[in-house]
Amino acid sequence: MSAPDYIYLASQSPRRRELLTQIGVAHELLLPTPDEDAESLEVVLEGDTPAVYVQRVTTLKLIAARARLAGARGQNRPILCADTTVALGDTILGKPEDAEDAKRMLRALAGGTHRVFTAVAVAWGEKTAQACSESVVTFSAMSEDDIAAYVASGEPMGKAGAYGVQGRAAAFIARIEGSYSGIMGLPLFETAQALREVGFACNKTS
Numbered sequence: 001m002s003a004p005d006y007i008y009l010a011s012q013s014p015r016r017r018e019l020l021t022q023i024g025v026a027h028e029l030l031l032p033t034p035d036e037d038a039e040s041l042e043v044v045l046e047g048d049t050p051a052v053y054v055q056r057v058t059t060l061k062l063i064a065a066r067a068r069l070a071g072a073r074g075q076n077r078p079i080l081c082a083d084t085t086v087a088l089g090d091t092i093l094g095k096p097e098d099a100e101d102a103k104r105m106l107r108a109l110a111g112g113t114h115r116v117f118t119a120v121a122v123a124w125g126e127k128t129a130q131a132c133s134e135s136v137v138t139f140s141a142m143s144e145d146d147i148a149a150y151v152a153s154g155e156p157m158g159k160a161g162a163y164g165v166q167g168r169a170a171a172f173i174a175r176i177e178g179s180y181s182g183i184m185g186l187p188l189f190e191t192a193q194a195l196r197e198v199g200f201a202c203n204k205t206s
């Protein structure tokens, strides 16, 4: 049986597609079926630290993705999932519910330092590999006008912590320590390592 030349990416995030493509990993999307409630996996439990939370959610995403494939054709490919969360101290900031929620998050992040955790999990047959990247991000001060204009751009929606390091938020990011790709949603070093761990060779394709 020949080795697969692409993987399943179980993610609706366009950033993850882009980042995976950056390291030359061809992929096909493996998205939730209409009867799945993907958001219901992202529940913060009492006592969760951000690192525990993000790794549990990623594991749950992987279990759901594997179940999706069960019984389907073409199973001989690795499946990859990830989850990103922003942590202000031990407070977990997910995706904003609406513009007001986005403003509230940005006010909390502005002028200070927070952490971003992204966990990645891969399964191929019986083999699994998981890793978690932690980065430290410092925002400059933001005026109410800055926040209002940024929220009006629409960029915060669908993003943990209500910002995108890869977008207009970069104008307010004074410093990052850690993994730029991890902040954006998929830590590429850890991803390549996890894929190699389950036996999938990255950078094989041109």
Ligand SMILES: Cc1cn([C@H]2C[C@H](O)[C@@H](COP(=O)(O)OP(=O)(O)OP(=O)(O)O)O2)c(=O)[nH]c1=O
Residues within 6 Å of the ligand: 010, 011, 012, 013, 014, 015, 016, 042, 082, 083, 084, 085, 086, 095, 116, 158, 159, 160, 161, 163, 164, 165, 166, 183, 184, 185
């Ligand atoms: C902090 C930060 C997050 N994000 C995004 C990455 C993720 O798409 C999103 C965090 O939400 P996630 O729940 O990790 O992912 P998702 O719901 O977008 O996709 P899926 O669960 O299907 O894989 O925030 C950025 O794009 N830039 C950033 O700087």
